[in-house]
Amino acid sequence: MRHLAARILNTLSGRFLLLTVAFVMLAEVLIFVPSIARFRLDYLQLRLEKAQIASLSLDANAGMIPAELEQELLANAGVFNVVLRRDEVRQLVLSSAIPEPVSATYDLRMAGPYELIRDAMVTLFDPKEQIIRIIGQPVQDAGLLIEITLKQSPLRREMLDYGLRILILSALISVITAAMLFFAVRGLMVVPIRRVVRHMQAYAAAPEDARLVITPTARVVELRDAEAALAQMQTELIAALRQKERLAQLGGAVAKISHDLRNILTSAQLFADRIEQSADPGVARAVPKLVTSISRAVNLCEATLAFGKAEEHPPRLSRFALRPLLEEVAEGEGLSPGSEPSCLIDAAPGLMIRADDEQLHRVLANLVRNARQAIEATGRSGTIELSAGEGEQDWWIRVGDTGPGLPPKAREHLFMAFQGAARKGGSGLGLAISAELIRGHGGRLDLLRSDEDGTEFLIHLPKSGGLDLSAPEAAV
Incomplete structure (x- = not known):
């Protein structure tokens, strides 16, 4: 009782x-x-x-x-x-x-x-x-x-x-x-709410069954609006699940095609390397373009396969000095203060951060590579700037360039795979993977600005949360 x-x-x-x-x-x-x-x-x-x-x-x-x-x-x-x-x-x-x-x-x-x-x-x-x-x-x-x-x-x-x-x-x-109000509220509110809950539970058990979409029948305006919103959400979710299933099937097929195509292109790349040694002037002029095109196709296949696996390991956090990593990224792209385009680094030598250095290197290399390619595509000189600092809550890293800025379509779908390509022939996977890696750290990758004066990206890495592998274990 x-x-x-x-x-x-x-x-x-x-x-x-x-x-x-x-x-x-x-x-x-x-x-x-x-x-x-x-x-x-x-x-x-x-x-x-x-x-x-x-x-x-x-x-x-x-x-x-x-x-x-x-x-x-x-x-x-x-x-x-x-x-x-x-x-x-x-x-x-x-x-x-x-x-x-x-x-x-x-x-x-x-x-x-x-x-x-x-x-x-x-x-x-x-x-x-x-x-x-x-x-x-x-x-x-x-x-x-x-x-x-x-x-x-x-x-x-x-x-x-x-x-x-x-x-x-x-x-x-x-x-x-009280009894009259109890039964009135029960009939007008509680019973319709329980009906909505039963519909939600049934739909959760089989979210792809369109027969389980609720039909608004409540006489109370607010409850009827809630049922209508639930019905719309269920309908949209069913469509999204079906689209996701089709995309998953399509992704599997694309992965298989990319795997086979990569093997074919790798063989073609070997033959192109041999042709490059030809003494024919016409062949010598055409081979670099052929090699570049084949390399881009191979890179696209490899990026597609890597993105489709979605097997990025969680970040292995450790403390390290950031400036050497920034210098390594610039050197890997062949950039320096005297190169073209030039690269300037503004980060304190003693700035220590906590992150996965390998994943952060991939993110920064992708952003710097995109900036270099954007400046080179204009045929003019330019500058890439890498700066970093820290606040009370997080560390920040800024990657800016003096390039032409991103196209409107690229800004609209910037971090979406196969849709946010910043240049012709790109796949858009680089920024999508970079944003995913930064989110794995609990941070975020933001586009600060992109106009005719250049583009700036900002990385935020939180100081709290996660596991600091360099710190001693707490006593139990």
């Missing part, structure tokens, strides 16, 4: 039920306080009116009534004595023995809401037997004021009885209201 109750309270409808009961009870409490104060005021006003009526019998008998009748009149009014003030004269009209001194005096003529609520709470929570004096305004303007003394305990009992009735009625209203 306890587990069932806990399960119900953890549901949306169960929590809504609790909130409904709590807020209804809060509203009833806010109603109860002024109601009990009003009840006390009406009770005391009624005693004043009865006392005034009892005093009229004294006037009717010329101020002379038997003592027994006087006590009966006071008992019917529920008071000990009655004082009237007329024409600035205070007159004790009816009186009897008071069992104890008066403990408190309440003037109803000047009492506002705050005073009435305060006095009601004092009366309600004060169980002591005591005598109180009440001052009020006589009805029908029969004097300046009327004053009575009475016991507080009967008033408190009446107030407790009235308050108990209000609380019972409030609890009943709360239960009925």
